[in-house]
Amino acid sequence: MARIPKETVDQIIHHADIVEVVGDFVSLKKKGQNMWACCPFHHEKSPSFSVAPAKGLYKCFGCGKAGGVVQFIMDIEGTSYVEALKYLAKKYGIDVQEEEKTPEQQLAQNEKDSQFIVSSWAKDHYHKLLNDNEEGQSVGWSYLRQRGLNQTTISTFELGYSLDQWDDLLKSAAAAGFEQKYLEKTGLVVVREDDNGQDTGRRYDRFRGRVMFPIHNVSGRVIGFGARTLKPHDKTAKYLNSPESEIYHKSDVLYGLYQARQPIRSEELCYLVEGYLDVLSLHQGGIKNVVATSGTSLTEGQIRLLKRYTDNVTVLYDGDAAGIRASLRGIDMLLEGGLNVRVVLFPDGDDPDSYIRKVGDQRFREHVETASQDFIQFKTDLVSREAAQDPVKKAEAIREVLQSIAKVPDPIKRQVFLQQTSHTFGIDEQVLITEYNKLVRNATGKASGGQASPSSGSGSGASYPNKANNQQPTTKNQLTPEEEAEALMYGASAEDLMGGGGDLGTLTREDLEPVPDVVEQCEREVVRLLLLYSAQPLTPDVAVAQYLLEQLDETPFKTSIYADMLHLCRQELEQGRWPEVRTLIQHGRSDIRSVVAELATEKYELSPNWTTHQIHVPREVDQLQIACDNAILRLNKVNVERELAVRLDALRQPSDEATMMENLQTIHLLKQMDNQLANLLGTVIPRLGW
Template identity: 65%
Template structure:
């Protein structure tokens, strides 16, 4: 893919007004300095979606999504970063001159573009044949109407009809000036070969006498077709799909996702069905967050597509036992992909399309709401029923369920599922956990970020540390030394036997108080970097001068501080609109959190002459308070570690003297910082 020059990206970013960009999709209302609206990414009644014009970013306090104009287009349209930039370039009339491609890259791009163009033309051709020909109206439209579809649904999904003729599309495309090779590459036209596989020179339409279902990619471009015959011929496939091509990869496409993507975000769940008509009937019935795997086995690429829009998926199974068993593996893949999976099973002989036409939209919606159950419970009940009375089948069924449970990322859910499975199969829970651990151990080791999440805490399991034992009393000599140095002997009880330095090592998690203090310093840096504290001294220079390059223990805060530090060292003030241009969602969310005020001070307070400290007018006071609080917290943290060391047994007298000296120095510094803050928090005094 050719790169968009940085100068052009900068031009797009400068032109893209966040209010105008977001305003194309939601109705914003001003309240204070920000603009607000119900979030377009999840369903809510009270607006929690905020746009800050001065800093050029959006932030939802409900679902947490945030970013700049480009990120908004990426989220709302489901597009890539280059696609979002091109979208904004078109909106603001900016010409994108992509960096020069190699001849091979240019050829490949031309080939793909030509296939997109001819596919779009074919879609329009089939659509016109459906609505503007006697055969199309009588057969194609008649069939769709019989299946309960109205004209609006037909037009939204751009349905069509291929005439029952050998070369209707081929002749029309040739007359319109389209090259035959692109008709062949997209599978619209097939070349005839003889028995030896030699090209006879003859060509014919792949789709003839069929209702046409255009398949769109996530950007709305047609990449292929599904086609249903209306003839009663056992020798002819009922459904025929486009073959794989440069633009169509079945494993990376879900039918209906282009039309459903916004509803999936809003409803926070994706309904997964099997066929085209299932999607169409449910969409028309008001359930717009529905997609289909188009009769193929679910793939990892399709699962990643769903996850871009929601972590929740409900699979709607036909009431067909054989079909359900064939679909279980695909549902396991959904679990493995980190999705929350639920299942709805329809009565025997019904599928989503037939059932909604049978009972109507309201009763159908009520049915899927009331009959929805989590996948593990569904699968456990299903396989337990099939294995009833057969010990060998029962053992196989249990292992099958355990393999599915092992794919659930959430440890608490896994524990609940293990308990439920034990009850359904009538097996001791501890035995089941033991077998589960065997299943987990037989799998490849988890990635580092997963840690030990795959292993549930079963009954009788112990944590890594030894059980707590009562502390041993200090000697009289140790107590005397402690008092001499101002330490409280009760705080320095010797550690229980068996505990080592590891047990009193580094904190596993940065304490909440320290995080709060670090966050406040970082907030002032992000929010007021360029504001002057005094002549020629900015907030950024003041804070960086105090702390240097790496002042924080919280990794995410340290990462953002480093970004700001690097900007300052490059001669630029760190600006929010630049900092949020990152692929790291955690960083983007933190920056927008720091730079966004959820609530604003009412102007009535000013008219009533009620004084409220304003950090905007007194930036040095705000910085000094934040610095002192962080310093005090860091001193207290060091003091805690020294005290932990003093509690350990076996210290010699020199080491004891040294540590008690540290305690005295740190307590004195702690009290001084407390006094400077106007507080009295002397620890141990």
């Protein structure tokens, strides 16, 4: 496998800004010295994902993911170390010089990378056919021009065309040196089977005679394709998508998100549409914060993806009543995901694509602004019209609206929606609250497989109190991992998290986390000081790294990972560099990256209020000489204690007189050393008789 020269790696890491890179995938907000967001690696509603710009690392206190800028790309993309470096190099315009590799060598890097590579090649192949091939221009280009798309839009979204042949892609890929198995794994090529499901040995292109819409992930890598047939009497589906693969999971993808990420963040709003052409036409019309579900039902994965970038979603529908009805459940899911949802309808027969081409960009924007409705109000108006004067239908309509309100996690928003619904239907608010609580209890009972208690809440929050007796139902204080992480961010104790009484139930502290090895902990502390304060001066001529490494020159570390890191720190210092977090967090070994991230991440920050009120709180950085001396003394002391224990155990074993006297002398020296170290540490150790 080709290697990237160390000088290039250093250049990439030097230029890669972790806030900028992570900000491409989540919306970061500053809190104290660090940046915070909801974690992109697991579902959460309260931010527990932290980015420390000064140290160049990230850490999630909910799921434990941590590392530097290269590790982040590896985690978010599921790719290799080398491919992550290439991604960053491309982002920052750094030329990566590698040994010349054949396509087979490239594909050999790993399975996922191989599928990314062949998908990117296919995208380029289809795009070239659209622009340069006679059939591509006469059929593909003709259709796209007919839909009003220009060259800029086509290039931005890398549209293409597949020839109306059975094996054009198959033959072209073989000529380029690509292995057939990766064409099959990505679904670009189909395996022909007989009636019994057996492989006949024949292969053919999945996409033929179609306009190609490459589907990108959030970092811009092609993971699949959508394709529209241009044959007027084709009996196959109008749109055909790539099948699921290792790199393409349609439930976790939104078409156009790669191009829309920054506009969504800057506008603090995302427009959600259904089809590829809706996205393309709106983007071309200047509305760039738009994505599509690509004809699939909205999924939880897509909602989590949206929430990385904004809390505000406006759904753009055509005027078809049946289509709106079918989509209501998806909008309920948006509400449940904590998003603020609005809805815009277009006149009957129009979708976003046709409407913007009909009325133009300006009138389209005006319509979106004037026709936009809050979803709960929209649904209330919709179902109330359908119910008309039928009391039974009206009751069912109210329950439908209440079911949507129950999906809203924010209790204040729920209260406002209940007031609006009461006004629209002309029903007393307390009656709605009573019915709401009944729906919530029933839903909770079904979810738990049993009868819910009268005070049970829904997944989105506890029941509302009964205004008549003003009694607030009580629920057991159980925190989700995300809520616990948020509490820890603000300094809550274990007792606070468990309800304030300090009762951990049947769990002991040993149940919560294993007791660490003392030697390992002492070695860990030395490495932590080395990483965090290596360049900090202890005297005008000696920095922390120099002092610690000199003092520990003849002290071998027993924990392999910390021994390796100590050796690494020595190497950095010998080469004229400080062994710092920003450098070591990019190390090629994943275990070293993991330890660096763990040691360098701080859960808490000192509040600026202490300084405001002129209260002095000692900081470790102001007492580094003491911290370094204590770390060295403790490590030496536990090593002496371990050796003393070994010698005492040997003394209990049968031995000749010479061996016994040698052990006694060694034990005496070790105890003297132990007492001296204890005195230096300021601890009192009772003298042991032996």
